[in-house]
Each structure stands twice: as C-alpha cells, then as structure tokens.
Amino acid sequence: MQPEPRPACLPCVWMQMTPDPLCDRLATDVDEAFPELVVANQDLVFGVALRVVRDEHAAEDVAQEAFVRAYRALKRYPNQQVRELRLRPWLARIALNAARNELRGRRSHVDIDEAAATLAEPGDSPLRLAERSDERRTWARLLAGLPDRYRLAVALRYIDDLSYPELAETLGRPLGTVKSDVHRGTALLRAAYDAEQRALGGAQEAAS
C-alpha cells in the first residue's frame, strides 16, 4: 500500500505565509516601529533571558543587550530580509545567545528559580500568596531538576509560550527534535510531580 504523503505542518506553513505588519513597518522605518517591537516582545525576551541566566537583574541586562543587538541588526539588514523575519523566534534566539554569552562571562551557579518562585502577584491575599508561592516554588524546583536540554525546551514551550515551530527556530534544531525534547521533558516532569505527590500523601497519612 502506498503511504499517504505526509501533510505539511500547518503552523509552519502559516508562519511562513503570514506577513507580519510590524515587519513591514520595521523595513520602512526602524526607528518608528522599534518601540512597538520592544513593548510587544519584552516579556518574551526577558523570559528567555531569565530561563538561562536565572537571575532577575542579570536577565534584565541581557534583555536590554538583546534588544540593542536586534536594533543594530534591523538597521543593517536589507529591507527584504527584515520583511521576512519571524520576529518572536528571531528575538528569542538573540536573547538566548546574549544570555549564553553572559553565562560564559561568569559561571557562578546560583539557583535563583527559588527566589523567583516566591514573587508576589498584585492582589493576592496573604493566604493565597502563601499557596501560590508554594506552588511556584514546587514547579520551579521540579523544572530545575530536569536535564538542561529538556529543561530549556519545556520552559520555553510552557512558560514563554513559544509554539513548536518558533521553538525549533529559536533553538536552531529540527521541529521533530524539539517536539520530542518537550515531550520527554514533560514526561519526566510529570513523573517527578507524581512522585512528590505520593511522597507528600504518604507523609500526611503517616502523620494522621
């Protein structure tokens, strides 16, 4: 029997075909559109930086640096190239490289995911805050326990909300590879989570 031709990945096709109006404006006048690019993508760029350097202050510096590099690149690129950019993965990749550069500079390994996990959200009641920070801490700890390769893929997918095609472009790996990295990472995370719940449950039973 003839194998069915594999259908093209829809998100990929969509990403390559949909022109981004912001790209057009950047190609026409970088300075006019750049502030909008920053505002729209600062959470993403900061998030990616934070995933790698794991320190808020360092991540802010890295995010600044990444945007400055992006600005210079936009000034340098030919118009056609700017028009065809996929801004989110392009920026995420610049942030990733800037963050790795930053890490290469130091090499002290402080685990700040813990600190980041305790951050408050406005409007939380003290009780809710305690629960939330507890939950955040749990997830941060579980995530930190993953091997690097899976940790970054999973974090970028679920915390920074990159789609699989965006993730593949950001990491410079084939789509299938990043999908499997995310799935394996997710499975490991789930296993770790279940193990912890069981241990917690056991402890509670033992206490009662």
Place this chain on the structure above:
Amino acid sequence: MKTSDDRLIATGLAKLRQSAPAGLADAVMERVGLAGDEYVNVDGPISPLFVAYGQRGISLVERADRSEAGDFEEAFRATFGRSVRRVERAPELVQRIIDARIWGRAGSQPKMRFELDQLPDFERQVLLKVLEIPRGEVRPYAWVAAELGRPLAVRAVGNAVARNPIPFVIPCHRVVRSDGRIGNYGAGGPTAKRAVLASEGVDVNTLETLPNRGVRFIGSDTTHIFCYPSCRNARRVTDAHRVPLRSSYEARGAGYRACKVCRPVDPPFRAVVA
C-alpha cells in the same frame, strides 16, 4: 494520558511566568538613542545656531541665520533617520558644553559627548582630533593627518573636516592650510571662518602673512623649541627672541626641537621634496 500530562504541566509552569521589569523598554530606547532628540536655538560666534542633541550627546549644529527650522529638522532626519523637536532651553549639561566650546567659558569642564556613529571611522577620528585644538589657535590639515598616523591623508582630513556635522562645537574652523592660508569653510566660506577665528582672538592677518615670507614655524632662541605660530608657547616668545623658521629641517639643523604641546610637522609633500 499524554494530553493530561500537557495540561497539568502547562498550568503548573504558567505560574512561573513573570513580566519584564518596568524600566526595560525605556532603558532600551535610551541605549539605542530613540529616547527623544531635541534642538535649541542659541547664540553663536557669528550667528545664532541650531544645536541638536540626544541621549548620545550633541549630534548636529547649523547656522540658524542660513536655514529655517524646518530645513534643520529635515537635515536631522536625513542624517539620523529620526525626528527632532524644538525646545526653548537646552538642558544644563548641553548648555555647559556650548558655553565651554563656543564661548570658551571656564568652569567645570563637562564630559563631552557627541553622536558621530553615523560617520566612517576615519572621519570620526579626525573630528575627535580637531576637538583637541585649543581655542585661539590653529593647526594645519597636515597636522591632523600626522597626529592620526596617516601623514599622507591630508586631503582625506580636509574632506572629513568639511563634512563636520557639529561645526563651532567641534572647532573645524581651527584647521587651516599648511601654507598658512585660512582655507575654505563649510559654514559660510573663508570670510566666516576668519570671523570665527577673530572672535576667538586669533590674529588672522598675521597668520596669513607669515607664509608669504616662507615662515611656517616660530622658534625661541632661548629655549631652542619651535612651534606653530599660533601655539600658546610661540605667542609668549618676546620679539627679541622670536626666530622665524621655514621647515622642521631648518629648525632641527639649527638645534631646535619640536614643541611638545603643538607638535609641529612639515606638510608631507614638502618633506618628500626636501
């Protein structure tokens, strides 16, 4: 099973989302120079001036009597690709730079910053070198070229100086021809150049007549040091001890050494012939 994995993990990890810090976008705009450029209309030595500045320092200066505000804004946009808006008063730091550079007013010397990124490397180096020429003195194009380690690039120095985007503040009017003639000037021709120099106390007529007698340098027969005629060390030599010199060869032959302040050099083509 797989989807329930995804759901649980997705909602769990989503709790770790964190917004970018509040000052990030502003800091970026400042670093790339998009944090707003302004310009003012201030008095200058021979006419009022438009002076534009931004986060990276002073960026563009033009005579305000020869162009309209609209032309200046257009020129700014053409050069930097950004817009600039007019304000009534310059910030204090900019005003202090203007006072010090254009009017020679002493005071705490502010750290000067200029936006020259748009220029080729060599032109930028030329302008930064020109900035070192003291008020009330002049140096030849050949001197700038020699100082930058490219003694033959006299013509290139001339071109760079002619394109100075920040005249009056970066004193391109203090760069003259090696034969002592005042040379051309972008901001109003030789007449304007003479007027700017005169306003700084340069004795332009004497400077221009010296080369007619073949004099390039002034030496002192007490110190046996030779200088450019406008160097402050040459100006304080009393008439009885002033020795006119034609070239550094003549000077060295007579046992003189070059002044360490003005570092006089022969123009390159002359040196080759001699």
